[in-house]
Amino acid sequence: MGGRPSSPLDKRQQQHLRGQVDTLLRNFLPCYRGQLAASVLWQISRELGPQEPAGCQLLHSKKLPQVREHRGPLTQLQGHPPQWQPIFCVLRGDGRLEWFSHREEYENGDRPLGSTVLTGYTVLTSQSEYLHLLDTLCSESSGHHTQEEPDPLLEMPVSFPLFLQHPFRRHLCFSAATAEAQRAWRLALQGGIRLRGTVLQRSQAPAARAFLDAIRLYRQQQGHFGDDDVTLGSDAEVLTAVLMRELLPALRAQTLPGLRGAGRARAWAWAKLLDAVHAAVLAGASAxxxxxxxxxxxxxxALEKTIRPDVDQMLKLRERVLGRLQANVQGPLESCLRRKVDAQLPRVTQTLLSAVEAELAAVQTLLTQGMDCLSRHLRGSPSSTRLRKEVYSFGEMPWDPELMQTCYREAERSRGRLGQLAAPFGFFGTQSLAFGAQDLAQQLMADAVATFLQLADQCLTTALDCDQAAQQLEKVRGRVLKKFQSDSGSARRRFIHGWLLCIFLPFVLSQLELSCKAELPEFEGDVLAVGSPALTIEGIYEDVIRGVLLQRINRELKNALGASNMSCTLDGCSELPWDQAETDVETEAQRGTCSRQPGSSTEVPLCPLPPPGTFQS
Incomplete structure (x- = not known):
């Protein structure tokens, strides 16, 4: 279960998989080209349209998403036959896990014994849960779940296990020495899994948006409406996951009956085979x-050059066709929404809203505690070295898995309930949803920390005594909290909008597939006359459905949030006025000065405040 041995696939099987990848790319790339064109039109129309007021109050953190590097000794089940062997394991900042025979090999820069990217893995810390998973992995093709000769390595209790399970890759079995080490590794690994999984969702590039839309459209063409966790990972990993899902039924039917062994040994052999298939498909998709x-x-x-001169004409045509199309589908669409969506939309919205609010409240609590801790150290610590250390720790809060776990677990708690509510609509992407909520929490924390540190660094000077400096920090603290509340309200709205669309839009499209989509060709002539791939009748049709559904979502959010929150959640997040004194603090901080308290010394401070730059993380 450790390093990667020779592939169990023969040349004929490898050639067959290359053909499958070629077919996938041949069918997918036209969707991708079309969505690239649509993304360019969308981007240009946003540039030329009315500019929305700046919604973000917090500074945007310049730190890239990362995982705090984690390393230490573990034991791993590896070899043939598998045995528990000591290793030195390293989780890199980019979410890659590596393991070495000894710590010295890592320190000397030697090649690792093995490595893996963590995309798509799940961490299990219960041996019984993992063994149950093995028992059910091949149960469809076997009448019994127990091994004929139980393997003592699997039956022997493992005190602090860390099982990394993947639906299409070999499992990795580790064990820590203590419960504390097990928890630290679990949190670190979960952070790496999330970092690798949400790379496309975090991207602001039009090509990333186009790729995700193309994946959804391609799968709809294959008859798969609904959302799941297939879009976790890089573009090549996503394509690989799509094809693996398509291949899995045939793989099960053709290969499971011929696998040697029984029970858990059979499950390991199946995971080894899937790993080889996954590696071959991933290599082909990447190439x-x-x-x-x-x-x-x-x-x-080329799209930029051809679309920009004609964008006004294209958008006017789009609006004209959209109006005609909306009149045509309004009846069936409203009927579908009333019969199948309206009853469940409030429950799904409230569950999602409660989860996000709980998570953001946890972020605000943690942020407040961090700022208060700095103020206490500023008042009571005579050591600038100690203060620098505390500032560094505060700046690292967004990347500290132990601290942020208090926020992240709020997203995990709601997964089961959301899954139950959303499953009837074909939505099974609760892991993606939880990861998205955790990314949101981390980004807001990072932005708030960056804002506090910059304002504090601009405001504090050696001319202030400790009490005066702490008072200035209190004002900065209040300012940052108001900015955080403003940004978190806006982010909450965007997050809930996006995920409610992910849950309900594919379902509604599937319900209208026969009744409405068959009538699209009669509207296609005007669109084809434009001669641009950026404008398609299918895209306009989907915009009609999305627009009507968004009206329902907005109405439900108003009911859930209450009229008092509307100005900050649905109409763009405009910040509420603050006290004039706080305005003065902000203005003077931007100029690099701060108002002095009466009687403050300008020559000899009463405590050794650090020089400017201390509060820059």
């Missing part, structure tokens, strides 16, 4: 996307 990259860059440049 195909690399080959497409030059064409994609040329296409984006």
């Amino acid at each position: 195909g996307l690399r080959a497409f990259q030059p064409e994609k860059e040329e296409l984006l440049a």
